[in-house]
Each structure stands twice: as structure tokens, then as C-alpha cells.
Amino acid sequence: MTDVEYRYVARSGQVPEGVVRRFFVDGGEAGEVEIALARSEGVVHAMSNYCTHLDCLLSSGRVTEDGLLCSCHGSVFDYADGEPITPPATRPVQVYPVKEEDGRVLVAVPPGARPPGPRRRRHQGVG
Ligand code: FES
Numbered sequence: 001m002t003d004v005e006y007r008y009v010a011r012s013g014q015v016p017e018g019v020v021r022r023f024f025v026d027g028g029e030a031g032e033v034e035i036a037l038a039r040s041e042g043v044v045h046a047m048s049n050y051c052t053h054l055d056c057l058l059s060s061g062r063v064t065e066d067g068l069l070c071s072c073h074g075s076v077f078d079y080a081d082g083e084p085i086t087p088p089a090t091r092p093v094q095v096y097p098v099k100e101e102d103g104r105v106l107v108a109v110p111p112g113a114r115p116p117g118p119r120r121r122r123h124q125g126v127g
Contacts, residue, residue: 006099006106009046015039015105020068022049022059025096027109035096037105038063038079045079046096046107053089 009023020038027033034049036058056072067076075089082092097108
């Protein structure tokens with residue numbers, strides 16, 4: 001079994017109860033990975049920041065007791081496995097292992113766990 005390396009992402013105070021925010025984690029060979037950190041019922045969860053429906057940012061969504069809600073069309077993603085609990089999304093978002101130690105939030109990006117990222121934005125130039 002491959003060891004996953006946990007990397008520092010944020011101070012615990014940056015992710016208070018009921019809040020979701022965007023952060024970046026060094027994914028090693030996978031490069032930098034954009035994630036949404038959300039705290040629900042005291043536990044911090046990490047997911048890809050891109051909704052699998054139409055790439056809206058999950059960090060702009062809302063923490064619910066069932067999962068992370070995408071504010072664009074209302075899909076809710078289970079914190080544990082990233083599965084969509086409600087439509088329109090049909091595919092899970094990538095979730096990442098999280099630990100909290102000494103007031104620090106640490107996230108691991110297992111090899112091969114890099115999400116596809118923003119499909120359309122990647123091909124659209126700005127300006
Ligand atoms: S983009 Fe997230 S539900 Fe549509």
C-alpha cells in the first residue's frame with residue numbers, strides 16, 4: 001500500500017464551522033490541486049473545488065449537514081465519498097483525506113487522484 005503524504009493547507013481557524021473556502025494543496029507529481037475545505041459538525045472535509053456538473057466552484061457553495069451544496073444548480077455532494085446526493089450532477093467529485101493536528105489542516109493527494117479540473121475554463125482565454 002502506498003503511503004500518502006499529508007501537506008499543510010490551512011490553519012484550523014481559517015475553516016470555521018459551517019464555512020467552505022478555496023485552498024490549494026501541493027499534490028506532488030500531480031502538481032498544485034485546487035480544493036474546497038468545508039467544516040461540518042466539527043469535521044473538516046476536502047474535495048476538488050470543481051463541481052462535476054458544469055464546473056462551478058464548490059467553494060462558492062454552502063455547507064449542509066448532508067454534504068457540500070453547489071450553488072449553481074443545487075447538487076449536494078457527500079463529504080465522505082463525493083457522490084452526488086441530489087441532481088443534476090451524476091458523477092462524484094474527488095475527495096481527499098484530511099487530518100487536523102495542532103490547529104493545522106493537512107490534506108493528502110494520493111497518486112492518480114488529481115481531478116480533471118475546469119474543463120471549459122482551461123480552453124477559454126481571458127480577454
Ligand atoms: S455546476 Fe454544480 S450543480 Fe451545476
